[in-house]
Amino acid sequence: MNTIAEIGLLAEHYDIAVVGAGPAGLAAAARAAELGLSVLLADESPAPGGQIYRAITTTPVADRAVLGEDYWKGGALVARLERTEAAYAPGCTVWSVAPDEAGGFELGLSLNGKARLIAAAQIILATGAQERPFPIPGWTLPGVMTAGAAQIALKSSGLVPSGRTVIAGCGPLLYLLAGQLAAAGANIVAVLDTTPRRNWLAAIAAFPDFLRSPYLAKGLRLMTQARRKLPFRTGVTALAAEGADKVTAVKAQRGGASETIACETLLLHHGVIPGINLSNAAGCAQEFDPEQHCWTPEVDDWFASSIPGIAIAGDGAGIGGAESAALRGEMAALDAARRLGRFSEAERDRRAAPIRGALARSLRGRRFLDLLYRPAETFLAPPADETIVCRCEEITAGQIRDTASRLGVTGPNQMKAFLRCGMGPCQGRLCGPTVVELIAQAHGVSPAEVGYSRLRPPVKPITLAELAALPPTDAAVKAVVR
């Protein structure tokens, strides 16, 4: 592996550019490099691993039991990439992917405050997942964070919340985090479980499949351990963070009863959804997945998107977890190699057969979890008007509802023009799904009918100075010089 510390050290052209160094990106880059292709793996983080294996090579957490054995599996993925000739660029943001004149793609990248455009024949987006927005009153107060944020602080810095900590939401990751934080000595004063009781009705049909799932043993162990040790409150139907300039308490509603719990840190989690900003901005078709209840790019059996030459591997193309992400990365790399003429379709299929089997096994039982831990409507479309939905532009649920119904706004692109929601620096990552949900509710239609925002590059803010310093191409000069 060749680590790239300066943007000038990147090659002009790669056979494959992989974006994101989580399990999918690491596996895709390693497989492609092993096939003799020239590979760039660009990742925003300072070290490889993505979020699930965050800081796997640098974590200061010495006691392996704190993070659990599953975490340490990430080391093998990094070690495999290290044995290849792939170029790995940490701290490198990919802000644009667009078709170029040669039939490949042009990538816009930034590293250490300098931007550059390079070319790649094939693209594998492995941008992973982000946490589902969890809009409740007060969720913008300092001290309110995602559960994933606390997990990142633990993995990468060995930090745990120092004061009274409340964890709220539902889903496997929430119980995992609760167990990890408890093992690390955090003071967890309550776990407020929002799993809607009636979800069991929908999920029970998927239960037989779950019985054969790799999640089962692990999940049950997590659940029973967390429940035995921690102060669980189930059936939570509404939440609000309270405090003036930071969170001091959380108010939880359980049916008719309400309870206020003092805390210094409130960690929220309602599952993860694909991070779609780059694939959407690259023009890859997106669809609404009703079971995972999220927007996801359309991909085929090889994780190829609607744009030939761009594949989307890992959780960025639908949530499947770390193990499936790595396998999907392998498949995408094999298909990219086939597209580049390395081998035939038949050879690709032969190589992929065992991976495909493992992938099917790794996804078994997923549907049960998706259905069981689907957040209640009240957390997807916040009923309290004062709830901030767009954190960047400070637009409330009431404003969005009002604009949707009174002005007849039918989609998130139009909503931007009226309210600026989704136009702040996060570019709708934290409000987009909620805005769609609120519009859908106002018009009595499904989120699929409302559609998602059409995003555009740059998908991460870059400075004008960086853009201006890019060397002008002939086409760019012709466009402005007469």
Next chain:
Amino acid sequence: MFRPIAETRPGPSLGFTFDGRAMTARAGDTVAAALLANGVAACRQTPVSGAARGPYCMMGVCFECLVVIDGIGNRQGCLVPLREGMRIETQAGRRQPDEVRS
């Protein structure tokens, strides 16, 4: 806000300042993690209402941890590795025209 757990590997620490206050953190921390470890809850005020905000996602998605680092604003603290002697400042609301130097 956050504290190191007992089971961490000892390592070198780095000195930096936050709004002029001298602080130290573990080498290898990001700027946002270093602030959390030093009890800093809020690292910016919003450009719209001036409300206090602090790190929320720690993975580059939410842009709540924006700070000024060595005079350069709008840096995502959760993505920038801490360096010795860094001058980190609260990002205070909206940029005012008279602050802009040519």
